[in-house]
Amino acid sequence: MSKSGTILYLDGVSRSFDGFKAINNLSLVLDKGEMRAIIGPNGAGKTTMMDIITGKTKPDTGEVFYDGQIDLTRHDEAEIAMMGIGRKFQKPTVFESHTVEDNIVLSLKGPRSIFPALFHKRSAGEQRRIEEIFSTIRLGDKRHDLAANLSHGQKQWLEIGMLLAQDPKLLLVDEPVAGMTDAETEETARLLKEISKTHSVIVVEHDMHFVRELGVKVTCLHEGSVLSEGTLDFVSADERVVEVYLGR
Amino acid sequence: MISGKFFVAGADRRIAITILILVAVAILVPVLNIAFPPDSALHVPSYMVALIGKYLCYALLALSLDLVWGYCGILSLGHGAFFALGGYAMGMYLMRQIGDRGVYGNPILPDFMVFLNWKELPWFWYGFDQFWFAALMVMLVPGLLAFCFGWLAFRSRVTGVYLSIITQAMTYALLLAFFRNDMGFGGNNGLTDFKDILGFNVQANTTRSALFAASALALALGVFVTWRIIGSKYGKLLMAVRDAESRTRFLGWRAENVKLFAFTVSAVMAGIAGALYVPQVGIINPGEFDPANSIEVVVWTAVGGRATIVGPIIGALLVNAGKSWFTGVLPEFWLFALGGLFVFVTLFLPKGVVGMYDQWKAGRGHRLKAAATGDAPPLAPVSPAVESARAEKGWQVPSGGPEPAAAE
Numbered sequence: 001m002s003k004s005g006t007i008l009y010l011d012g013v014s015r016s017f018d019g020f021k022a023i024n025n026l027s028l029v030l031d032k033g034e035m036r037a038i039i040g041p042n043g044a045g046k047t048t049m050m051d052i053i054t055g056k057t058k059p060d061t062g063e064v065f066y067d068g069q070i071d072l073t074r075h076d077e078a079e080i081a082m083m084g085i086g087r088k089f090q091k092p093t094v095f096e097s098h099t100v101e102d103n104i105v106l107s108l109k110g111p112r113s114i115f116p117a118l119f120h121k122r123s124a125g126e127q128r129r130i131e132e133i134f135s136t137i138r139l140g141d142k143r144h145d146l147a148a149n150l151s152h153g154q155k156q157w158l159e160i161g162m163l164l165a166q167d168p169k170l171l172l173v174d175e176p177v178a179g180m181t182d183a184e185t186e187e188t189a190r191l192l193k194e195i196s197k198t199h200s201v202i203v204v205e206h207d208m209h210f211v212r213e214l215g216v217k218v219t220c221l222h223e224g225s226v227l228s229e230g231t232l233d234f235v236s237a238d239e240r241v242v243e244v245y246l247g248r
Numbered sequence: 249m250i251s252g253k254f255f256v257a258g259a260d261r262r263i264a265i266t267i268l269i270l271v272a273v274a275i276l277v278p279v280l281n282i283a284f285p286p287d288s289a290l291h292v293p294s295y296m297v298a299l300i301g302k303y304l305c306y307a308l309l310a311l312s313l314d315l316v317w318g319y320c321g322i323l324s325l326g327h328g329a330f331f332a333l334g335g336y337a338m339g340m341y342l343m344r345q346i347g348d349r350g351v352y353g354n355p356i357l358p359d360f361m362v363f364l365n366w367k368e369l370p371w372f373w374y375g376f377d378q379f380w381f382a383a384l385m386v387m388l389v390p391g392l393l394a395f396c397f398g399w400l401a402f403r404s405r406v407t408g409v410y411l412s413i414i415t416q417a418m419t420y421a422l423l424l425a426f427f428r429n430d431m432g433f434g435g436n437n438g439l440t441d442f443k444d445i446l447g448f449n450v451q452a453n454t455t456r457s458a459l460f461a462a463s464a465l466a467l468a469l470g471v472f473v474t475w476r477i478i479g480s481k482y483g484k485l486l487m488a489v490r491d492a493e494s495r496t497r498f499l500g501w502r503a504e505n506v507k508l509f510a511f512t513v514s515a516v517m518a519g520i521a522g523a524l525y526v527p528q529v530g531i532i533n534p535g536e537f538d539p540a541n542s543i544e545v546v547v548w549t550a551v552g553g554r555a556t557i558v559g560p561i562i563g564a565l566l567v568n569a570g571k572s573w574f575t576g577v578l579p580e581f582w583l584f585a586l587g588g589l590f591v592f593v594t595l596f597l598p599k600g601v602v603g604m605y606d607q608w609k610a611g612r613g614h615r616l617k618a619a620a621t622g623d624a625p626p627l628a629p630v631s632p633a634v635e636s637a638r639a640e641k642g643w644q645v646p647s648g649g650p651e652p653a654a655a656e
């Protein structure tokens with residue numbers, strides 16, 4: 001397989017925890033500009049895969065390349081984030097004691113060292129960017145509320161907004177609609193489709209309605225490796241996938 | 249949200265008032281001590297000047313701890329070490345000012361070195377005859393130690409209890425080191441019998457008053473600097489690291505550098521506090537490195553209220569006033585009282601005195617508004633969501649940050 005033209009390239013990646021293989025010879029390729037849905041039962045290794053891509057966990061073996069040539073295993077979380085990979089956690093993680101707006105401000109693309117932050121004054125460009133993000137995630141009327149006071153779904157959106165503020169090339173979105181109402185789920189699908197027009201995206205999700213809504217290529221993980229890959233109809237017709245999901 | 253803006257205004261006003269009070273105290277107390285005769289009702293006795301001056305240094309130490317503990321969740325149990333190092337740097341200057349007026353009359357060597365039969369001044373005592381050099385060391389030595397210590401600890405991602413334990417180990421190691429005579433810092437007895445500071449007799453009333461004023465002004469400056477740091481984007485980042493460190497990393501921030509900066513600034517503040525403390529109490533000895541001292545600082549800060557800037561100052565003043573009173577009346581019970589106070593505050597006043605006051609204010613604001621509009625009074629001034637989010641994090645992570653709706 002060629003790495004050129006890919007935004008993400010995983011080949012033969014394995015990682016075990018105390019002898020348990022959470023990721024087992026996993027290979028996965030994402031083209032530039034592609035959105036991919038990843039499904040798979042609990043414990044399939046979806047979150048661990050994101051940990052490996054974002055530098056939180058180092059793989060035991062295998063190649064992990066970003067943008068065709070950058071070896072991600074040689075970099076740490078902050079470096080990888082600065083290279084343009086943004087990540088939404090499975091459990092929504094925002095800065096609860098800050099306002100919604102400050103959450104975005106802390107995420108905005110820009111220098112990441114201490115002294116610029118000490119003497120930082122908001123520029124007109126930044127203000128414009130903040131407004132753009134608020135119009136995308138539709139939380140503008142909550143901007144002065146503490147993030148702690150948002151509903152679960154709103155926190156998920158805020159976190160997606162924080163990713164956008166980073167201006168990444170690749171977004172990793174872990175279970176964005178967990179705990180959302182149907183209306184919120186639909187809204188989130190709209191939001192992600194919007195984002196995918198200009199970004200490469202990986203979405204991990206269990207909710208099949210939501211995955212159908214996205215209408216993109218699906219990869220099913222099981223026991224740390226790819227079980228099946230293709231359209232949602234193809235994957236959900238795959239006997240092995242049915243077996244994994246329905247139990248044996 | 250209007251109440252949010254109100255809070256900011258309220259918090260800023262509180263800082264401004266604190267700074268004003270400190271500046272006023274810096275001027276008034278010395279005037280009342282020097283200009284009014286002892287029999288005047290307005291006279292502030294010299295022992296009070298010395299006592300409160302000492303408390304102000306403690307307050308600056310507590311404020312420095314608040315910067316790292318309150319705003320960044322780093323529970324340092326070794327902040328006394330930075331205070332003591334600043335104190336030793338000042339003590340070395342004061343020792344060299346004694347000159348040939350020591351018991352042994354040696355113009356260069358302090359008495360304890362003559363006593364140990366040393367022939368030459370150790371190299372690390374060079375320069376301490378100059379005030380500017382000593383003043384620089386007061387900041388540089390604690391700052392450098394904190395920088396090196398923090399660089400290693402934060403880079404290795406040591407957090408929580410483990411970090412607290414190694415800070416405690418750091419101050420304990422320094423305690424043992426400074427006890428040794430061959431370290432060249434006066435061993436067990438430390439540095440004392442000071443004569444002059446900047447050419448003025450340290451015992452003189454006017455000098456004591458000047459030191460008092462310097463302490464109050466240093467504290468005012470500390471409040472100002474901390475407030476500016478906290479109000480900056482960096483300050484928000486500091487709290488973000490406290491609340492969700494991994495989130496900051498995945499946004500591209502280097503959490504270790506964020507912590508390192510605060511830790512170093514905090515150590516410099518603690519060092520300055522120690523340097524102002526030593527000439528006022530007239531001695532610095534290894535006892536200042538005692539781990540128990542550092543723990544006391546944590547108690548002051550907790551009592552006053554973490555992540556409030558003003559709280560730790562109030563806590564330091566209150567607890568030390570209590571200590572002075574207690575050790576006069578029931579000396580053997582002080583440690584029990586202190587321990588009990590800590591347990592009480594932890595259980596019932598997790599946000600300290602200032603936090604309790606804010607909550608009471610917010611609650612009253614709600615009740616007044618409710619009475620005016622006829623609504624049922626909401627019981628919780630802080631939304632349940634915030635409370636539960638905070639409760640989950642437990643006691644190690646402070647529940648700082650702006651409170652909503654403090655109707656000031």
Ligand SMILES: Nc1ncnc2c1ncn2[C@@H]1O[C@H](COP(=O)(O)OP(=O)(O)O)[C@@H](O)[C@H]1O
Nearest residue numbers: 017021022040041042043044045046047048049
């Ligand atoms: N840091 C870790 N230490 C030990 N086990 C881990 C760690 N991270 C993940 N695992 C294990 O790896 C497996 C895959 O987990 P995860 O990637 O979270 O699955 P998914 O997100 O697909 O539900 C689980 O069995 C989990 O317990």
Ligand SMILES: [Mg+2]
Nearest residue numbers: 046047048090
């Ligand atoms: Mg998961």
